[in-house]
Amino acid sequence: MSAVIEKALWLIEHRYGEDLTLETIANHCGVSRFHLSRRFQAASGYSVTAYLRARRLTEAAKALAAGAPDILDVALVATYGSHEAFTRAFRDQFGLTPEQLRARGSTDGIPMVEPIRYDATPFIDLPPPEITERPTLLLAGLSERHPFNKPEQVPAQWQRFNPFIGTIPNARDEAAFGVVGEARFGAEGFQYTAAVEITRPDELPPELKTLRLPAGRFAQFRYRGHVSKMRAMVHTIFNRDLDALGIEAGEFPNFVEYYGPKFDPESGSGQQEIWVPLKP
Numbered sequence: 001m002s003a004v005i006e007k008a009l010w011l012i013e014h015r016y017g018e019d020l021t022l023e024t025i026a027n028h029c030g031v032s033r034f035h036l037s038r039r040f041q042a043a044s045g046y047s048v049t050a051y052l053r054a055r056r057l058t059e060a061a062k063a064l065a066a067g068a069p070d071i072l073d074v075a076l077v078a079t080y081g082s083h084e085a086f087t088r089a090f091r092d093q094f095g096l097t098p099e100q101l102r103a104r105g106s107t108d109g110i111p112m113v114e115p116i117r118y119d120a121t122p123f124i125d126l127p128p129p130e131i132t133e134r135p136t137l138l139l140a141g142l143s144e145r146h147p148f149n150k151p152e153q154v155p156a157q158w159q160r161f162n163p164f165i166g167t168i169p170n171a172r173d174e175a176a177f178g179v180v181g182e183a184r185f186g187a188e189g190f191q192y193t194a195a196v197e198i199t200r201p202d203e204l205p206p207e208l209k210t211l212r213l214p215a216g217r218f219a220q221f222r223y224r225g226h227v228s229k230m231r232a233m234v235h236t237i238f239n240r241d242l243d244a245l246g247i248e249a250g251e252f253p254n255f256v257e258y259y260g261p262k263f264d265p266e267s268g269s270g271q272q273e274i275w276v277p278l279k280p
Contacts, residue, residue, distance in 0.1 A: 004029045005043045006228035008036060010268050012048075013115050013155035014162075016055050017077055022048050028267065044116055054113035057093045059156065060086075061112065064102040071098045115152035123236045124229055128245070129219040134275070137213040139177055140168055140204050141195025148189055151231065154178070161194040162265075164205065172197040176265070178257035179211060190254070213256065218275040219247055227268040230257065237274055250277035 007029045012020065025048060026036040040048045056078040068074050075086035075098075090098050094110045101107070142161040146153045158178075165174055176196055183190035193211050201210045221241070223233050234255065242249060249255075255276050262271035 002039060002043070003226070003228075004031055004036065004039055007226055007268070008040060008048065009116055010155070010226070010228040012052055012055060013152070014159055014268070016052060016059070017079065017159060019079060020052060051113070051116075053089065054093065055115070057090055058112045058114065060090070060098075061094060061101055061107050061110065064098050065105055065107045067102065067105065071102070074098070114150075115155065117152050122232065123240060124223065124232050126221055126223055126233065126236060126241060129221045129241075129247075129276075131278070132218050132220050134213075134215060134218050136215045137177075138198055138201065139179065139193065139195035139211045139213060140171075140198045140201065140208050141177070141179075141193045141211065142207060143191060143193040143209050143211065145182075145189050145191050148183075148187075154192055157192060158194050164208065165196060168196055168198065168205070168208070169203040170198045170200050172199060173261075175261065176259040178259075179213065180254045180256070181252055183254045213253065216250065216280070217278040218256075219245075219249075219278060221274045221276070222271055223273075224262075224271045225269065227259075227263075227272060230272060233272070233274060237276065242276070247276070248279040250279045253277065 008025050011025055011028050022033050022037065026033045029036055031039075037048055040046070040051070044051060046054070060074050060078040063074050063077075064071070071086070072083050075083055078086065080086035080089065087097055090096075090101075094101065096110070101110070142157060142164070144157050165176065174196065176194065179193040179195060181191045181193070193209070195211060198204075198210070204210070219242075221233070221237055223229065237255075238249075255274055258273040258275060259265065260271070260273070264270045
């Protein structure tokens with residue numbers, strides 16, 4: 001999959017709750033609307049607008065099946081300005097109304113459109129890591145579990161967490177962390193926490209949990225580019241570079257993604273880091 005399509009998918013999955021247009025997405029990818037439309041259709045089988053609409057409605061269907069009490073709130077999150085417009089689009093997509101799906105309490109048997117995977121590059125070139133000693137960090141974030149075969153669910157988790165950034169009491173700054181844990185051999189999934197560092201755990205929103213990262217030595221890998229390459233970066237580190245460098249990873253966390261001041265969350269570009277704990 002080309003870099004253009006990877007960037008388009010990243011933007012859609014991280015910001016489908018915003019007023020995205022074809023022009024906005026094309027500008028993000030650095031191409032014309034015509035070029036993006038042609039490439040996206042060929043790669044995915046969807047037009048850009050059809051995929052964006054289907055993803056919004058799919059996430060809305062999940063919320064309704066889980067019992068969301070206010071259908072208009074769900075409609076607004078899906079960028080529909082009225083209950084009527086949302087109901088028309090929902091019925092066209094799924095063959096039933098939002099009220100009917102909520103009453104069913106299940107999305108079984110309806111044509112859901114899940115995120116398209118966009119990790120086409122198995123390995124990327126990374127500079128040697130820096131070995132650092134890091135103190136204990138106290139984090140506050142949104143923690144969810146994902147199956148190993150569905151890592152594409154993580155962007156939707158970030159979309160749910162992003163509104164908290166900048167509003168969390170006692171946050172040290174707006175740098176963000178993605179903490180991966182419980183990715184053990186034989187397990188069916190992994191725990192992922194999207195978080196920021198805090199100085200103390202007072203007055204946190206009820207949706208957020210605290211997580212303490214233990215002090216220790218870390219191999220700190222850096223990559224500068226678009227965040228759609230994050231999965232390729234992780235694959236490269238754990239399937240090539242650690243062995244080549246003779247580094248033995250510790251057990252918790254499995255690794256930490258770090259998005260600091262050199263990363264632009266609006267464009268998804270800049271310096272990203274992976275911190276791998278070293279075995280004592």
